[in-house]
Amino acid sequence: MDISALIHQAEHTHQLEREEIVALLGDDRHNDELFAAADRVRHRYVGDEVHLRGLIEFSNICRQNCLYCGLRRDNQQVSRYRIEPEVIIEFAGKAKEYGYKTVVLQSGEDVSFDVDTMRHIIREIKKLDLAITLSIGEKSREEYAAYKEAGADRYLLRIETTDKKLYEDLDPGMNFENRLRCLRDLKELGYEVGTGGLIGLPGQTLASLADDILFFKNMDADMIGVGPFIPNPDTPLRDAAGGTFTLSRKVMAVIRLLMPDINIPATTAMETLDPNGRVLALKSGANVVMPNVTEGDYRRMYALYPGKICINDTPAHCRGCITGKIAGIGRKVSESHGFRTKCLQR
Numbered sequence: 128m129d130i131s132a133l134i135h136q137a138e139h140t141h142q143l144e145r146e147e148i149v150a151l152l153g154d155d156r157h158n159d160e161l162f163a164a165a166d167r168v169r170h171r172y173v174g175d176e177v178h179l180r181g182l183i184e185f186s187n188i189c190r191q192n193c194l195y196c197g198l199r200r201d202n203q204q205v206s207r208y209r210i211e212p213e214v215i216i217e218f219a220g221k222a223k224e225y226g227y228k229t230v231v232l233q234s235g236e237d238v239s240f241d242v243d244t245m246r247h248i249i250r251e252i253k254k255l256d257l258a259i260t261l262s263i264g265e266k267s268r269e270e271y272a273a274y275k276e277a278g279a280d281r282y283l284l285r286i287e288t289t290d291k292k293l294y295e296d297l298d299p300g301m302n303f304e305n306r307l308r309c310l311r312d313l314k315e316l317g318y319e320v321g322t323g324g325l326i327g328l329p330g331q332t333l334a335s336l337a338d339d340i341l342f343f344k345n346m347d348a349d350m351i352g353v354g355p356f357i358p359n360p361d362t363p364l365r366d367a368a369g370g371t372f373t374l375s376r377k378v379m380a381v382i383r384l385l386m387p388d389i390n391i392p393a394t395t396a397m398e399t400l401d402p403n404g405r406v407l408a409l410k411s412g413a414n415v416v417m418p419n420v421t422e423g424d425y426r427r428m429y430a431l432y433p434g435k436i437c438i439n440d441t442p443a444h445c446r447g448c449i450t451g452k453i454a455g456i457g458r459k460v461s462e463s464h465g466f467r468t469k470c471l472q473r
């Protein structure tokens with residue numbers, strides 16, 4: 128296949144067939160062309176502003192047992208914590224002071240944060256005129272509805288992989304159909320929906336990654352976050368090879384070509400594999416960064432994978448650091464809440 132022609136086609140029509148995506152992902156001779164095309168599409172559709180979302184990792188307690196994740200319930204090596212609701216609200220207030228327009232509340236599936244507790248946290252943070260993204264896993268439709276009604280704006284729930292068998296092998300006790308049900312419910316309830324996946328899971332093929340990309344396009348997700356799977360020594364996948372920075376960056380760039388107007392984060396896991404990972408991602412299609420605003424030792428304890436960045440840094444330091452990186456590539460931190468603006472094809 129003529130890879131340059133495929134990149135050109137994708138840049139201008141935003142369409143690719145499954146086999147074309149596989150060919151593109153499997154060929155490393157045209158990577159710079161791919162990244163440059165994704166950068167142009169990003170510029171044309173979502174502009175030069177970068178949206179910052181302040182990430183609060185409020186509990187590392189999880190009832191699930193995903194084989195790849197350091198927070199899985201069987202991992203005895205991690206010290207567990209949950210942050211008190213009033214402290215979470217205080218962290219959100221500080222995020223606002225640092226100039227963030229959105230906070231992302233992320234945790235393991237910790238059932239002690241029941242509906243009333245979450246509603247209280249959401250309502251209090253909404254008073255600060257911040258957009259709220261939740262990333263707290265699989266819940267019932269009624270719970271999602273209650274959080275929406277309380278003021279939550281967005282929800283992040285990665286499908287992880289659209290290969291049902293792989294998903295269910297890697298997430299024992301979880302059910303692929305239920306994950307899809309969650310994404311459907313979130314959309315119907317009016318959330319901006321973010322999803323995404325892990326790159327480099329054991330047994331994952333390029334064809335499977337192409338299916339993931341087409342799934343994202345088909346469901347018209349508002350935000351797609353992809354990042355390398357990084358093996359954690361305290362999990363059953365400790366000896367797996369893991370994903371590479373380059374393949375993750377390529378998947379992200381293809382997503383930008385096919386979904387020109389969505390929000391795409393430069394993920395933390397990408398920077399873990401390459402010290403300049405987020406800047407390279409921002410130059411290959413990404414337009415969002417999620418700096419950590421969690422304080423103190425919690426950052427280290429939210430140990431999904433080894434080598435996580437910023438574990439010894441303060442929220443103030445990260446704010447300055449990321450602003451400098453964004454300015455350094457001639458981009459600008461957005462002053463808006465950063466909702467997706469759906470565009471007609473340009």
Ligand code: SAM
Nearest residue numbers: 195196234235236262264285355356357431432
């Ligand atoms: N519990 C919620 C969930 O699973 O949706 C939210 C928190 S979970 C820690 C957030 C994301 O971390 C997951 O969607 C997964 O893709 C990512 N993650 C977990 N383990 C990882 C690893 N070893 N390498 C890279 N990313 C990982």
Ligand code: SF4
Nearest residue numbers: 189191193196199235
């Ligand atoms: Fe829990 Fe999410 Fe980690 Fe799975 S990925 S073990 S649900 S925190």
Ligand code: FES
Nearest residue numbers: 437440445448449
């Ligand atoms: Fe945390 Fe750079 S963003 S140190």
